[in-house]
Amino acid sequence: TAALVMYLFAEFDDAANLLAANPDATTISIDEPAEITKNQHGRLQEPGREEDDELLGTDDSDKTELLAGQKKSAPFWTFEYYQTFFDVDTYQVLDRIKGSVFPVPGKNFVRLYIRSNPDLYGPFWICATLVFTIAVSGNLSNFFIHLGKPTYHYVPEFRKVSIAATTIYAYAWLVPLALWGFLMWRNSKVMNIVSYSFLEIVCVYGYSLFVYIPTAILWIIPQKVVRWVLVMFSLCLSGSVLVMTFWPAVRDDNRRIALATVGTIVLLHALLAVGCLAYFFDAPELDFPAPIIPAHNGTTVITKSQ
Amino acid sequence: FAGLADVSISEDIPVEGEITVPVGSHSPDEDYSTLDEPVRDTIMRDLKAVGKKFVHVMYPKKSSALLRDWDLWGPLVLCVSLALMLQGGSADSKEDGGPQFAEVFVIIWFGAVVITLNSKLLGGTISFFQSLCVLGYCVLPLTVAMLVCRLVLLAGSGTVSFIIRLIVVVAMFGWSTLASTAFLADSQPPNRKALVVYPIFLFYFVISWMILTFTPQ
Numbered sequence: 001t002a003a004l005v006m007y008l009f010a011e012f013d014d015a016a017n018l019l020a021a022n023p024d025a026t027t028i029s030i031d032e033p034a035e036i037t038k039n040q041h042g043r044l045q046e047p048g049r050e051e052d053d054e055l056l057g058t059d060d061s062d063k064t065e066l067l068a069g070q071k072k073s074a075p076f077w078t079f080e081y082y083q084t085f086f087d088v089d090t091y092q093v094l095d096r097i098k099g100s101v102f103p104v105p106g107k108n109f110v111r112l113y114i115r116s117n118p119d120l121y122g123p124f125w126i127c128a129t130l131v132f133t134i135a136v137s138g139n140l141s142n143f144f145i146h147l148g149k150p151t152y153h154y155v156p157e158f159r160k161v162s163i164a165a166t167t168i169y170a171y172a173w174l175v176p177l178a179l180w181g182f183l184m185w186r187n188s189k190v191m192n193i194v195s196y197s198f199l200e201i202v203c204v205y206g207y208s209l210f211v212y213i214p215t216a217i218l219w220i221i222p223q224k225v226v227r228w229v230l231v232m233f234s235l236c237l238s239g240s241v242l243v244m245t246f247w248p249a250v251r252d253d254n255r256r257i258a259l260a261t262v263g264t265i266v267l268l269h270a271l272l273a274v275g276c277l278a279y280f281f282d283a284p285e286l287d288f289p290a291p292i293i294p295a296h297n298g299t300t301v302i303t304k305s306q
Numbered sequence: 307f308a309g310l311a312d313v314s315i316s317e318d319i320p321v322e323g324e325i326t327v328p329v330g331s332h333s334p335d336e337d338y339s340t341l342d343e344p345v346r347d348t349i350m351r352d353l354k355a356v357g358k359k360f361v362h363v364m365y366p367k368k369s370s371a372l373l374r375d376w377d378l379w380g381p382l383v384l385c386v387s388l389a390l391m392l393q394g395g396s397a398d399s400k401e402d403g404g405p406q407f408a409e410v411f412v413i414i415w416f417g418a419v420v421i422t423l424n425s426k427l428l429g430g431t432i433s434f435f436q437s438l439c440v441l442g443y444c445v446l447p448l449t450v451a452m453l454v455c456r457l458v459l460l461a462g463s464g465t466v467s468f469i470i471r472l473i474v475v476v477a478m479f480g481w482s483t484l485a486s487t488a489f490l491a492d493s494q495p496p497n498r499k500a501l502v503v504y505p506i507f508l509f510y511f512v513i514s515w516m517i518l519t520f521t522p523q
Contacts, residue, residue, distance in 0.1 A: 086427040089497040156519040158405045
């Protein structure tokens, strides 16, 4: 490597000399020479520069910084800038979904799957699917629960779609924003090894919501026990993905603050699941038939115990 | 470059030629003819184009008529008629009724725009309005399904009618999705096709759900 380094130094020296001698000579610039020199610079500095903490840190962060610089080079008002957030193939999206449903203990979702290529495809379409799944499943479950009752008239409950959409999109975008702001603030006080960009946090939250989609479909089953078991199960899966992602980011901080942060993350996630279950899915009837009391005007009143 | 300094043009050779570039004149009648024709011809031409596209949707072959000569009249007509047919449902309880006219309209157009943006962001080569045109025209089978559902509901609203409606809606949903995929799949990068097709599937699923859950008063 030393020989290569000396050769490259010599090359640059030659070019500099030539340019000094003949300033008017046309020079062909290969696109993004700044990136190439930065790359060379990074490699040249690696052996033996211990005092420069920012460039070192971990291998990952060095590469991530360079990769991030290369990716987002288009200005934010061009279409190409937003295309960088959709630079994923089908198998990558499927891998990320698999990683969110089967969390590997000890492995970080962001480091393992996202690897400085956060995408917005997953979060956006998983949220959209979840919105419609919850609305449709809630409607179906209410239909089956109230089926057969003479006073029941089926309604499509279309209003609930807008409510579901607002809730889920607000959760998937505002909570990451708050969390990112909080982590940045803590980062300024305590030096953390691991820090995430806003898009990576949005990505983790988006993919962690995937497990709620089959859960919502299974919530059609009108048994209270089944529903609560499903809530616990899905909360464990997606909560563990979030905890394993964010614990390394706060563990260097004050013990209480770290625990409070992780606790809040899990609590909000649980609130979302329980809230959706309570609002969109009517409580199922209990198994034993409730006593029927004939009312005075002839209609039967069935006492419902929630 | 030193050698060329000696070359000079002697002054007694005249320089002549034509500076004006002859412009190929199009026959002026073509530009003005559509202004002079009877209104009926103008309308019939557009109607025929829309009708031809309807036929292309119902029998999706690999033709580029939908893509090349896109127009948004067909999608507009389909969207308005579908939204109108979805009215008149159980509207006694304002809270839990079916979708309002504006909601259907917004879902179809906003959904089509989002899917188009999605396919373009993933690297698709189709243009914005071409994609809107295809997605809008492929709502045609679902509009036909809505019409059939309303007719079936006139006859009765029991279990049998529900099963008939379910079969019709599922069949038309499959037809819509396959037709739009046939037109749009080629313009997508090969390893992202599933990423582009899934939102289209979701879009037509939502419309089918609205059609299937329509209950009259």
